[in-house]
Amino acid sequence: MVVNEGSCPLGLWHVHVVWSGDVVMQVCFLRTPAAERAPRAFIRYCAGETDALREFRTPATDGDTVYARIYRVVQAIPAGQTRSYGEVAAMVGTSPRVVGNAMRSNPTPLVVPCHRVVAKGGIGGFSPSVDLKRALLALEGVRV
Template sequence: MLKIYDMVFLSPIGTIGISIINDKVHELKFINNLKESKSKDSFHKDLSRQLDLYFKKKLNVFDVPYDLRGTQYQINVLKKVAKIKYGSTQSYSDIAIKADSHARPVGNACRNNPIQLLIPCHRVVGKNNIGGFSGENVKKNGNMMFIKKSLLEIEG
């Protein structure tokens, strides 16, 4: 299925596709390379500015509204993940305890995170390894794992 993005941002570690509805980020995901879009309005320009500052290690908290969606469970988990501070990590088990759940469903909620970076699921790691990111894991070790490692290095 073809996905149309309102905005495309070329980061140093991959292309980010962004969907915006009613001046709120609806989706923000790393995607296959596309050409960067030119900012349309003040919201787009501000988001581009914040992303640029983040990748230059000059911003550690995003200040843009977003539309968090999913099941009630997913939203609960993602709200807990959103509280993980820049430069730190928590395990799937740590989040599971806070969500009165288990590690595997927490991982599934993170895998389905529609707003990568703004909801920092890359900061959720396994007890003994880096964990997964966007459906990939350490065994698969593809492009999404490269992105997770790179994001953690940026914040390190």
């Protein structure tokens, strides 16, 4: 199995991706670019083609752990829509706090679009920056 690593720009950030074929193992946001380019679908997503990442899968959704179930629910949230931590929790049968912890631990943001999960009364948190979450939601046409 050949593992690749690359990035693409997204505003002041760079989306770093580690992948093999159609499997994405890690996504993170850094201020510096990687030496290689991210997969074309990530470049298209960052350019506003918000459904471009549907071709990828992630091991984070495998199995029957509570986090895997949460990640599958979040992965099914369409671009341009959001769900609250409480709504996701109700779908999985857990608490909003557990959903928040799963979002914080998400190894593959964008593939599992944790930025689409918001607080009941506001935007909620996002690592590394709430401003980045706002930018991702704006890219998808969501006003927060």
